[in-house]
Amino acid sequence: MKSLLTLIFALFLTSTAAIAVDSATEAALAADPVAEKRLQKLSEELRCLVCQNQTIADSNAELAQDLRREVRAMIKAGKSDKEIVDFMVVRYGDFVLYRPPVKGITLLLWGGPVLLMLLGLFALVRYLRRRSTRIDAEEQPLSAAEAGRADALLKENNLK
Amino acid sequence: MNRYFWILGAFAALVVLLAVGLGLNPRDVPSPLVGKPAPAFSLPVLATPNKTLSPKDMQGKVWLLNVWASWCVSCRAEHPVLVDFSRKTDVPLIGLNYKEVRGDGGFDMGKMAPDEERKLAFQRANQWLTEHGDPYKLTVMDLDGRVGIDYGVYGVPETYVIDKAGVIRMKHTGPLSPEVLSQKIMPLLAELAK
Numbered sequence: 001m002k003s004l005l006t007l008i009f010a011l012f013l014t015s016t017a018a019i020a021v022d023s024a025t026e027a028a029l030a031a032d033p034v035a036e037k038r039l040q041k042l043s044e045e046l047r048c049l050v051c052q053n054q055t056i057a058d059s060n061a062e063l064a065q066d067l068r069r070e071v072r073a074m075i076k077a078g079k080s081d082k083e084i085v086d087f088m089v090v091r092y093g094d095f096v097l098y099r100p101p102v103k104g105i106t107l108l109l110w111g112g113p114v115l116l117m118l119l120g121l122f123a124l125v126r127y128l129r130r131r132s133t134r135i136d137a138e139e140q141p142l143s144a145a146e147a148g149r150a151d152a153l154l155k156e157n158n159l160k
Numbered sequence: 161m162n163r164y165f166w167i168l169g170a171f172a173a174l175v176v177l178l179a180v181g182l183g184l185n186p187r188d189v190p191s192p193l194v195g196k197p198a199p200a201f202s203l204p205v206l207a208t209p210n211k212t213l214s215p216k217d218m219q220g221k222v223w224l225l226n227v228w229a230s231w232c233v234s235c236r237a238e239h240p241v242l243v244d245f246s247r248k249t250d251v252p253l254i255g256l257n258y259k260e261v262r263g264d265g266g267f268d269m270g271k272m273a274p275d276e277e278r279k280l281a282f283q284r285a286n287q288w289l290t291e292h293g294d295p296y297k298l299t300v301m302d303l304d305g306r307v308g309i310d311y312g313v314y315g316v317p318e319t320y321v322i323d324k325a326g327v328i329r330m331k332h333t334g335p336l337s338p339e340v341l342s343q344k345i346m347p348l349l350a351e352l353a354k
Contacts, residue, residue: 049189049314049315050314050315052186062259062262062263062265063314066305066308066309067309070306070309089192090192090193091192091193091309091310091311091312092189092191092192092312092314093189093190093191093192093312094192095189095190
C-alpha cells in the first residue's frame with residue numbers, strides 16, 4: 001500500500017514537472033512580464049475550438065498554442081485588447097468568446113436564468129400564500145351551523 | 161392531480177430539450193466567414209514551389225478550398241469522396257495543406273530548421289498524394305498554419321465553397337460525406353455557376 005502511494009506521488013510529481021517545463025518554455029518566449037500578463041488575461045477570455053470547454057490559456061491543443069502565438073505577436077505589435085478579440089471573432093465567430101455578447105440570438109442565454117428565477121419566486125410566493133390561507137381557515141372556530149351539525153352528530157352517537 | 165401534471169409536463173419539456181440539444185453536433189460552429197470575401201493569402205504551390213497562388217488568381221471561377229494534411233486521419237476517410245468529385249466535375253478543387261510537419265506532433269519543432277521543415281513538408285505531401293490519388297487542381301502549403309487561422313480552421317479537414325466574386329458561400333467542417341457533397345455542395349455549385 002505504501003509503495004503504491006509512493007508510486008502515485010512520484011507519477012504526480014513527474015506529470016506536474018512536465019507541465020512546468022512546458023509553460024517555462026512558453027514564458028521564455030515572452031520576456032516582458034506586462035505583455036505576458038495581458039496574454040494570460042486575453043487567453044482566459046478566448047475559447048479553444050478544439051477542446052471546446054477550455055480557454056486557450058488552459059488548453060495545450062495545437063490550435064490553442066497557435067492562437068496564443070498570434071495573440072502574443074499582436075500584443076508585441078501594439079494592438080489593443082479589443083483589436084485582438086475582434087481578430088478572433090472575425091475568424092471563429094462569437095463562439096470563440098467565453099462571455100458571449102448580449103444580442104438577439106443570445107438573449108435567452110443571458111435572460112434564461114433570470115427568467116427561471118422569477119418563475120421560481122412566483123411559484124414559491126403562490127405556494128406560501130395558499131398554505132397560509134389554508135392554515136388560517138383551519139384555525140378559525142366553527143361557525144354556528146357547523147357547531148349545530150357537530151352537536152347533532154354527537155347526540156346521534158349517544159342515542160345508539 | 162393537477163400538480164403531478166405540472167411535474168410530468170416539466171419533465172417532458174426537459175426530455176425534449178435534451179434530445180434536441182444532445183442531437184446537435186458541437187463541432188458545427190457557424191463560421192462568420194460565410195458571406196465574406198475569402199481571406200487573401202499567397203502560398204507556395206506544392207507542384208511548383210517557386211510559384212505562389214492567391215485567391216485573386218481564382219477570381220471569376222467557382223471553386224472549392226479543401227484543408228488537409230497527411231497526418232489527418234479524417235482526411236484519409238474523406239479522400240475517396242474528393243477523388244470521385246474531381247473525376248465527375250471540372251470545378252477546381254484547391255488543396256490547402258495545413259501544418260504538414262508541425263501539426264503531426266511527431267517532430268521536435270524546436271530542433272528543426274525552417275528549410276528542413278519546408279523540404280520535409282513538400283516531400284510528405286507529395287508522397288501522400290501519390291499514394292492516395294491527387295484530386296486537387298493544385299495544393300498550396302501553409303506550413304505554420306497562419307492562413308489556416310485566417311480561414312478559422314480548427315478541425316482538419318474543412319472545405320470552403322467560394323464563388324466567382326471570391327466570396328465564401330459555404331463552409332463544411334469535418335470530412336465530406338457523399339451525402340453532404342451531393343445534397344449540399346453540388347446544388348450550391350450548380351446555382352453559383354449560373
